[in-house]
Amino acid sequence: HRLSVFxxxxxxxxxxxxxxxxxxxxxxxxxxxxxxxxxxxxxPILSDKVDIANARVEFESGCVANFTASRVSTERVRKLRFFQPRQYISIDYGRQDVMVFTVGTGKGEPSANPEIKVFKPQAEQEEPLRAEIRSFLQSVRTRNNPIVPLEVGRRALATALEILSQIQQHTLKVGAPAL
Known part of the structure; x- marks a missing residue:
C-alpha cells in the first residue's frame, strides 16, 4: 500500500x-x-490522470502481489507486506521498521490457538531519497552494480506501463469515460 494525501x-x-x-x-x-x-x-478523482489504482500481478512462480496506490487518501501510508506459509512480514517505510510474525515451529497441524512469534529486526533509519542517491553515486565511483540493478528498474517500468494498459482496458470494459 502506498497512499498519499492529495x-x-x-x-x-x-x-x-x-x-x-x-x-x-x-x-x-x-x-x-x-x-x-x-x-x-x-x-481519476481529483485530476485528469489515474489518482487511485489497484493491481494484481501474478508471476510464473505462483507468487501473487497486490498493489494499491492512491494520492487521494486521508493519511500517508508506505507499507509492503509479504505472506507465506506460517509467516507474515510487514515493512513500514514510513516508520522505517520491519515486523516478522511466525506461526508455531512449522511442525504439526494448524490450531485454534497458534503460537505466534514476533521478531523485529534492526532497520537502519535513513532518508530514502538520500540513501538512493548515495548508493547510485557509490556505484558510479566504484563501477560496481547498484543495489537494485537496472534490469529490475526496467521491469518495474514495463510492469507499470502494462498496469496502465490494463486500467485503460478495464475502464473501457465497464463503460466508464475514457482516460
Missing amino acids: TPRSLDVDVVLDLMIHDLDAVLSFVNSPVREIRAAGI
Whole structure:
C-alpha cells in the first residue's frame, strides 16, 4: 500500500508511475520470476490522470502481489507486506521498521490457538531519497552494480506501463469515460 494525501505535485503523471512504481521495483527485486498476468483498475478523482489504482500481478512462480496506490487518501501510508506459509512480514517505510510474525515451529497441524512469534529486526533509519542517491553515486565511483540493478528498474517500468494498459482496458470494459 502506498497512499498519499492529495497535493498538486506530479499531476502530469498518474499514480501508477508516481507512487506504485516504487513498490513494483521493490517486489520485482524480491520475486525472480516473469509476470504471468496483470489485472488492474483505477480512476481519476481529483485530476485528469489515474489518482487511485489497484493491481494484481501474478508471476510464473505462483507468487501473487497486490498493489494499491492512491494520492487521494486521508493519511500517508508506505507499507509492503509479504505472506507465506506460517509467516507474515510487514515493512513500514514510513516508520522505517520491519515486523516478522511466525506461526508455531512449522511442525504439526494448524490450531485454534497458534503460537505466534514476533521478531523485529534492526532497520537502519535513513532518508530514502538520500540513501538512493548515495548508493547510485557509490556505484558510479566504484563501477560496481547498484543495489537494485537496472534490469529490475526496467521491469518495474514495463510492469507499470502494462498496469496502465490494463486500467485503460478495464475502464473501457465497464463503460466508464475514457482516460
